[in-house]
Amino acid sequence: MWIATVVQAALLLAQLQIPRPVPPAEVEVERDVAPAKHFLLSGVVQDSVTGQGVPRAVVVLQEYGRGEQGPGSRQTTTGEDGRFQFTNVKSGGADIRIHRLGYGSGYSYIEPDRVGDLSGLTVKLEPLAAISGRVVDDQDQALPGIAVQAVRLSTVQGVRQSAIEAGFKTDDRGEFRLWHLRPGRYLLRAIGRKQTGFYVGYVEPFRSRESYGPAYYPDGDSADTATVFRLKPGEELAAGFKLTGRQAYNVSGRIAGVDRSAPLNATLLKPGGDEAGATFRVNVETGAFTLTDVAPGDYTIVITESTARQGRTAMAEVRVRDRDVTGAVMEMSAAQDMTFQLVEEGLAAEGRQAGVTLLLIPQTTSSNQWARPITVFLRPGTAEVKQVVGPGRYVVKANFFGGYVESVMAGETDLLSAGLVVMAGVAPAPVKVKVVRGGGKISIKLPDGARTEEERSRATQSMLQARLQTQSGMEAMDAQSKLIIAPAQGAWTPAEFIIGMTQMLEAKPFAPGEYLVFPLSDQEAEYHDKSKIAADLSKAKRFRVTEGQTTEVELDLEGEKR
Amino acid sequence: MRRGAAWLSLLLVLPAAAQTASYAIAGRVVEAVTGAPMARTTVRINDYSGRSVVATTQTTAEGEFRFDGLARGKYSLYAENQAYGTQLFGTKLRGARYGSAVAVGPGLDSEHLVFQMIPGGVIKGVVRDADSDPTPRMHLVAYRLMGQLNRAEGVQAASTNDRGEYRFHGLPQGRYIVAGSGTPWYAQYSDGESASTYPLTFHPGTTRFEDAAAVEVTPGSEAEADLVVTPSRAVNLTVRMSGFECTERTVAVLSVIMGATEMMATSYRMSPMPERAEGQADGVPACRLWAGAVTPGQYMLSMSGGLTDWAYRRTMEVREGQETVEMQFVPTATVEGRLSIKGTVRRAPMIGLRVEGSPRSLFASVQADGSFRFGGAPAETYQVFVGDLDQYAITAMQGQGAKMAGGAIVVPETGKVELNLTIDTGARDVPGRALKGDQPAAGVFAILVPKEEVRRGVGCRMDQTDTDGTFRWQAVAPGDYIAFTFANGNELDFQNPALLPETHPEAGVAVTVQNGLGETVELKLQD
Known part of the structure; x- marks a missing residue:
């Protein structure tokens, strides 16, 4: 078992473009050199909550190296009892993926050195959750046409990310149902203007000037103060809203430089980046636009082109008090190309295989197209890399396995500590990434049992999943137990490592100096804000990294685990 | 009273009555089915045209509303309540074009209205x-x-x-x-x-x-x-259309045919790809249209033109397992001609072709020289109208290359149809009054059908009576007509009202419309 796990992990690391750690010298990887054997594979697909068999699930078997043309894939369907079976499975390893309506996808794999029939394979599928309820006004009358959105939260490298998982406009009874929601942390918000009459015919409806929300369930009127709730697998959450209408106003003006062929989207952001609801109309010929249903407040209007790639944008600040705002002027400008350059401190060309990976993680609760992490890979020896970076605020992380990153400078600002702010229509300063080849390594020693067999296998599985489902890859990593390592002095630049995968940590040099290390008690903590991890920080272990040496740090995880 | 498009309503604004006497509109809003009073309902009065708002109020807990200080005249009355939507007073069918305006003045009771909100x-x-x-x-x-x-x-x-x-x-x-x-x-x-x-x-x-x-x-x-x-x-369908030169902007739609009707709401958008016969100087162009995962069945294949004009329209069957279909391009018929205007218009009106028995219409604009052209008119029977539905009276209509039936025009599969129209902008509105016994009949329908069969496609008029039993047929060309009254005419709207003389021969009353001011037409409601 141990051998197999190391092999798997090494394979994974290679595919994640991370230098492969050298396997311990005493470990011999034994290979079955006999001709590939065939065996019978059977198992059952179960509901992870009820434990019952899941009927009519699609089971896809992908065998490594099957046939002349590479991996072959075949599939079957589970019976009424959730059982499935494949005959004539070749030795050499396989991925098993399972799909069923109403469930998250399931995954399992067969080790390459598997010989002999495999029966009793159990794969559990997590049932998806749903939220339903009713939206009423302060006099308990149903509010039709209100948008209710489930905003799913995740944490990428300690930065909260949000995305609208599902949305629904309330029906004639004010009722909504959001369904097939993946388990996880959510905000639920209601927003909009009531819509009267769904069959309009020839009579134009009255224009209501009342807008509702944004309101969050169960309380709060902004994403920052709203209660985050956790949706369990298969949960049926009943959630209602009672909303008070507010007089709303229009913001109108003109957008210069509109490309007639690219449809525009408008997002209205409250201070802090929370989305406010509004209805956007634009005349693409003249650029004249109107945002209706805007409640009094201060906002940033963000106009984006709704194209598949990152297009042009316009931004403007607007203040709405007690009347319509007219004459707002905005200008579409191309999303800015940022240049990134790698600066090496007087080093020879030896060992140039590793590059620097920069990760720009947007800090916003908005769900627009810009709100996704951007990866920039800088290879030594290349002049510079250009990357389109949309307007917004980003946390910047850098990883370098050939040494350590000294700074990521944009002009006089070190982005590693200050973050990156990109404004629409303002050319961003070129970024210089300064790396040093050298530094010392850290070897984390975990107490016996802390890195259990189960944990290793769990980490491997989720890494595999990350590879298979790239979209949720970041989140799969997120679910693991994490260690934070940060310089003890100077700017707070924490880096996270998965406890089950400390090989990655051991491969990476650090700048010499004093460091803090501690496990995260809340895996979703926004640890860039020291105040949110004060308790963990108080128990941090202090150690020193010395140039050219490997520092052994023994970590006491007692009481921190689970 | 009939609701038209907004720009039409502009032309209908009645001079505001400059009278000092003050009248009121008052009543109750009730749920049409249960009769329960409807509280918290917004009630609004507009001028007769519906164009400008006169006053707005909210109903009381008993569903009552009241507007005071009104000048003599007619007003449109609307109510709005959540899922009931906005409704026009006197409407008998949710979302219909017809309702009853409220007449206020001496001897008229406008203070005991019962506004029936029709639930969906x-x-x-x-x-x-x-x-x-x-x-x-x-x-x-x-x-x-x-x-x-x-x-x-x-x-x-x-x-x-x-x-x-x-x-x-x-x-x-x-x-x-x-x-x-x-x-x-x-x-x-x-x-x-x-x-x-x-x-x-x-x-x-x-x-x-x-x-x-x-x-x-x-x-x-x-x-x-x-x-x-x-x-x-499903079929990943390729239609190879020879004889048609397409661009990537060509719109091609495959829509389901249900019974005799085409369902635009259930359709596939096909992606066009131009194809040129290579190595031939006079290579016949062709176009490949592709749509993925098409369900086998009966379809109408349409190609643009524009949104309503179709350069090509043919039914086709998509069969299981048949992925490529060869078709020969045959353009749909064009309809073109000239509009002669007797009198003056503020701006050139649109010419409309309305598919008989359906609200679907094609529109063409009229050039300065009076010419108009429908680039592609699918083979259908159309009623011709000028301006927003019957805004102008068509006094003459000649067609070539198409059958004219009951004043409607039967456009063939392909070819060129010539259509010449004359409108009379001086055609007057014909006012009328419907009576039940000797009392004004409010909220009933008055329908006017030309006596001459050939004019029926263009000359029919319909209106719903207001609270004083009066109605108005718009822009009626002089001639002989047959008039009908029905308690509910909504379902007649999209049919051919020209059928009425055949289906209800005993119900018609002869009416002659003359040039200049005529008398108010009086109609007795049939039981």
């Missing part, structure tokens, strides 16, 4: 597959069957949730067909070459329109209509 109907149900599994993300359309011809017109779209549930709401009363189509959830994991799809299936579970069960919807009722869907193999 609901059709709801569950869509399941043959394994009784609910099917989410099914695309459903409620089609309302209109008139004697049972023309199905798409009224509302909905989709199913994780439990397979759907809900249409706010529906006008009538008979409906519910149709659903979609893709099985497992299709995306399919290892076959062609994915399976759910073909257009009608309640309760048939793919044949003739076997579809109609659902009766009455105001405020909830009808249930479940569907059972069975997957079939």
Whole structure:
């Protein structure tokens, strides 16, 4: 078992473009050199909550190296009892993926050195959750046409990310149902203007000037103060809203430089980046636009082109008090190309295989197209890399396995500590990434049992999943137990490592100096804000990294685990 | 009173009565089915045209409303309440064009109005597959069957949730067909070459329109209509259209044909790809149209032109396993001609061709020299109109290359149709009054049909009477007519009113309209 796990992990690391750690010298990887054997594979697909068999699930078997043309894939369907079976499975390893309506996808794999029939394979599928309820006004009358959105939260490298998982406009009874929601942390918000009459015919409806929300369930009127709730697998959450209408106003003006062929989207952001609801109309010929249903407040209007790639944008600040705002002027400008350059401190060309990976993680609760992490890979020896970076605020992380990153400078600002702010229509300063080849390594020693067999296998599985489902890859990593390592002095630049995968940590040099290390008690903590991890920080272990040496740090995880 | 498009209403504004006497409009808003008073309802009066708001109020807990200080005249009265939507006073069918204006003045009782808010109907149900599994993300359309011809017109779209549930709401009363189509959830994991799809299936579970069960919807009722869907193999369809030069901007749509009706609401957009015969100096151009995962069945293939003008229209059958279909381009008929205007117009009106028995219309603008052209008119029988439905009276109409039937024009499959029209802008509005016994009949329908059969396609007029029993037929050309009154004419609107002399021969009254000011027409309501 141990051998197999190391092999798997090494394979994974290679595919994640991370230098492969050298396997311990005493470990011999034994290979079955006999001709590939065939065996019978059977198992059952179960509901992870009820434990019952899941009927009519699609089971896809992908065998490594099957046939002349590479991996072959075949599939079957589970019976009424959730059982499935494949005959004539070749030795050499396989991925098993399972799909069923109403469930998250399931995954399992067969080790390459598997010989002999495999029966009793159990794969559990997590049932998806749903939220339903009713939206009423302060006099308990149903509010039709209100948008209710489930905003799913995740944490990428300690930065909260949000995305609208599902949305629904309330029906004639004010009722909504959001369904097939993946388990996880959510905000639920209601927003909009009531819509009267769904069959309009020839009579134009009255224009209501009342807008509702944004309101969050169960309380709060902004994403920052709203209660985050956790949706369990298969949960049926009943959630209602009672909303008070507010007089709303229009913001109108003109957008210069509109490309007639690219449809525009408008997002209205409250201070802090929370989305406010509004209805956007634009005349693409003249650029004249109107945002209706805007409640009094201060906002940033963000106009984006709704194209598949990152297009042009316009931004403007607007203040709405007690009347319509007219004459707002905005200008579409191309999303800015940022240049990134790698600066090496007087080093020879030896060992140039590793590059620097920069990760720009947007800090916003908005769900627009810009709100996704951007990866920039800088290879030594290349002049510079250009990357389109949309307007917004980003946390910047850098990883370098050939040494350590000294700074990521944009002009006089070190982005590693200050973050990156990109404004629409303002050319961003070129970024210089300064790396040093050298530094010392850290070897984390975990107490016996802390890195259990189960944990290793769990980490491997989720890494595999990350590879298979790239979209949720970041989140799969997120679910693991994490260690934070940060310089003890100077700017707070924490880096996270998965406890089950400390090989990655051991491969990476650090700048010499004093460091803090501690496990995260809340895996979703926004640890860039020291105040949110004060308790963990108080128990941090202090150690020193010395140039050219490997520092052994023994970590006491007692009481921190689970 | 009849609601038209906004720009039409501008021309209808009556001079505001400059009178000092003060009148009131008052009454109660009640739920049409239960009779329960409706509190917290916004009530609004506009001028007769409906164009500008005169006053707005909210009903009391007893549903009462009142507007004082009004000058003598006619007002449009509207009420709005949440899911009931905005309704026009006197409307008999949700969303209809017709209602009754409220007349105020000496001897008129405008203070005891009962405003009937018509609740919408609901059709709801569950869509399941043959394994009784609910099917989410099914695309459903409620089609309302209109008139004697049972023309199905798409009224509302909905989709199913994780439990397979759907809900249409706010529906006008009538008979409906519910149709659903979609893709099985497992299709995306399919290892076959062609994915399976759910073909257009009608309640309760048939793919044949003739076997579809109609659902009766009455105001405020909830009808249930479940569907059972069975997957079939989809076709990745390529249509090779020779003789047609397309660009990537060419719009091509494959829409389902249901019975005799084409369902634009259930259609596939086809991607065009130009193709040139190579190595030939006079290579015949061709166009490849592609659509993925098309459900086998009967379709109408349409190519643009524009949104309403179609350069090509042909029915075709998509068969299981047949991925490539060769077709020869035959352009649809063009309709062009000249509009002669007797009198003056502020701006050139639009010419409209309305598909008989349907609200679907084609429009063409008139050039400075009076010429107009429909680039592609599908083979249908059309009623011709000028301006927003009957804004102008067509006094003469000649056609060549098309059959003229009952004043309507029967456009052939292909060819050139010449259509010459004359409108008389001096045609006057004909005022009238409907009586029941010797009392004014409010909220009834008055219909005017030309006596000469050839003018019926263009010369018919309809209006709903106001609270004082009066009505107005717009822009009526001089001539002999037959007039009818009916308690409810909404369902006649989209049919050919010209059929009335045949279907109700005993109900008609002869009316002659002359040039210049005529008398008010008096009609007696038939029982």
